[in-house]
Amino acid sequence: MRMSKKASIGVTGLAVMGRNLARNLARHGHTVALHNRSEQRTKELVEQFGDEGDFIPAYSAQEFVDALERPRQVVIMVKAGAPTDAVIDEFVPLLEKGDVIVDAGNAHFADTRRREAALREKGIHFVGTGVSGGEEGALHGPSIMPGGSKESYQSLGPLFEDISAKVDGEPCCTHVGADGAGHFVKMVHNGIEYADMQLIAESFDLLRGAGGYSPAEIAEVFRTWNSGRLDSYLIEITSQVLAHTDAASGKPFVDIVADQAEQKGTGRWTVQIGLDLGVPISGIAEAVFARSLSGASNLREASRGLGGPSRAPLTGSALDTFADDVEQALYASKVVAYAQGFNQIQAGGAEYGWDIDLGKVASIWRGGCIIRAKFLNDITAAYAEEPALPTLLTSGGFRKAVEDAQDSWRSVISTAVRLGIPTPGFSTALAYYDGLRAERLPAALVQGQRDYFGAHTYRRVDREGSFHTAWAADGRPESSA
Numbered sequence: 001m002r003m004s005k006k007a008s009i010g011v012t013g014l015a016v017m018g019r020n021l022a023r024n025l026a027r028h029g030h031t032v033a034l035h036n037r038s039e040q041r042t043k044e045l046v047e048q049f050g051d052e053g054d055f056i057p058a059y060s061a062q063e064f065v066d067a068l069e070r071p072r073q074v075v076i077m078v079k080a081g082a083p084t085d086a087v088i089d090e091f092v093p094l095l096e097k098g099d100v101i102v103d104a105g106n107a108h109f110a111d112t113r114r115r116e117a118a119l120r121e122k123g124i125h126f127v128g129t130g131v132s133g134g135e136e137g138a139l140h141g142p143s144i145m146p147g148g149s150k151e152s153y154q155s156l157g158p159l160f161e162d163i164s165a166k167v168d169g170e171p172c173c174t175h176v177g178a179d180g181a182g183h184f185v186k187m188v189h190n191g192i193e194y195a196d197m198q199l200i201a202e203s204f205d206l207l208r209g210a211g212g213y214s215p216a217e218i219a220e221v222f223r224t225w226n227s228g229r230l231d232s233y234l235i236e237i238t239s240q241v242l243a244h245t246d247a248a249s250g251k252p253f254v255d256i257v258a259d260q261a262e263q264k265g266t267g268r269w270t271v272q273i274g275l276d277l278g279v280p281i282s283g284i285a286e287a288v289f290a291r292s293l294s295g296a297s298n299l300r301e302a303s304r305g306l307g308g309p310s311r312a313p314l315t316g317s318a319l320d321t322f323a324d325d326v327e328q329a330l331y332a333s334k335v336v337a338y339a340q341g342f343n344q345i346q347a348g349g350a351e352y353g354w355d356i357d358l359g360k361v362a363s364i365w366r367g368g369c370i371i372r373a374k375f376l377n378d379i380t381a382a383y384a385e386e387p388a389l390p391t392l393l394t395s396g397g398f399r400k401a402v403e404d405a406q407d408s409w410r411s412v413i414s415t416a417v418r419l420g421i422p423t424p425g426f427s428t429a430l431a432y433y434d435g436l437r438a439e440r441l442p443a444a445l446v447q448g449q450r451d452y453f454g455a456h457t458y459r460r461v462d463r464e465g466s467f468h469t470a471w472a473a474d475g476r477p478e479s480s481a
């Protein structure tokens with residue numbers, strides 16, 4: 001540990017994510033200033049990992065700022081919300097024009113926009129940055145999604161690209177877009193993460209409930225899938241979770257875990273913003289609702305005796321092909337969830353004036369992050385070929401794969417419905433697919449209803465303009481305007 005030179009970057013907030021980011025930076029040869037509200041954490045980091053690189057521990061905000069090269073680059077890694085504002089308020093008076101504050105936590109992008117605008121007035125760059133990959137990713141190479149000004153990326157970009165994951169030699173980091181774009185994209189990443197996890201969980205439930213497979217057998221099925229087109233971090237860890245036996249009880253680990261999924265909020269934000277933007281992200285929404293339903297213990301307890309069909313597992317040829325059918329259903333539903341997420345990013349970009357390169361987003365999610373997957377290579381290629389692609393579902397490879405999967409997809413969902421196994425993720429994905437490809441939707445009838453009770457008017461298929469029918473008291477049309 002050298003103490004003589006100044007630090008090229010500083011990290012304040014040294015809980016596990018901050019600590020690992022700081023270590024990652026130091027391991028890549030960058031001198032890192034360290035600061036934490038309580039001195040203990042700073043001391044511990046230096047004691048335990050001081051030999052990994054050049055750290056400059058600082059025990060006051062002023063000391064921390066003084067340790068940094070100009071323009072100063074301060075990474076804040078504290079809890080989203082009020083704690084982030086408190087740290088910003090503490091540091092801003094000590095900083096100068098041109099300095100950069102990076103918020104690498106899971107902030108809401110609207111907060112990031114507000115903070116960026118306020119600090120821009122003072123000449124300070126505020127860079128809301130999505131970081132994905134958990135503790136391990138932060139240490140060994142996360143996927144990094146910085147927003148903020150282009151100017152800030154000139155100094156920050158090389159450092160972040162350096163410590164990010166690499167796929168085919170390319171860094172999993174790019175300047176996503178102005179102000180809150182980085183946190184917006186990270187939010188949608190998490191929404192997709194929820195959908196992906198839910199679809200995998202439904203696959204497990206089906207293989208067990210309809211296919212009669214044991215958790216250990218399902219672990220093996222997932223392990224096989226992980227060497228095909230579903231190759232991804234989430235499939236890999238699912239296989240490991242399912243293969244795990246609880247030492248205390250000797251039971252499959254998955255059977256001793258309470259079946260109530262928790263959430264910290266980013267999935268919920270994705271859905272809230274999806275509603276605001278009017279983007280149908282039903283796969284993500286169902287995944288969030290499925291977690292809420294799992295956690296609604298009183299409601300579930302009260303509903304325990306509600307009748308359902310008998311649950312005789314599949315047999316014969318239906319069973320023989322079932323695992324393959326579920327793979328097809330999972331793949332197709334996953335394409336829908338990603339298609340919806342990318343459309344949300346597109347809509348966010350249009351709403352907030354961000355010039356987001358969707359292919360680039362797909363490419364920086366190929367490594368480091370929780371949803372990293374082979375599949376993201378195909379999404380990267382699809383957007384490279386057609387940057388304004390209306391939906392991933394219409395791009396060549398995906399179109400064919402989903403069309404080829406649809407018989408299995410429909411059959412798996414009908415099996416689930418017949419046996420009473422809930423598959424909200426699979427079902428909503430298929431409904432979205434069928435909704436998009438429908439020649440006519442019953443929305444015409446909804447328009448008729450709206451016009452009837454509220455004179456809300458409708459458009460016609462054969463003429464331009466807005467129309468209202470004067471509905472008679474008995475419901476028959478009197479005249480048309």
Ligand code: 6PG
Pocket residue numbers: 106131132133134190193262263264265266267369370
């Ligand atoms: C990541 C993750 C991470 C998130 C966790 C927990 O990209 O590294 O998305 O940011 O906090 O996955 O999320 P929930 O507690 O909401 O499941």
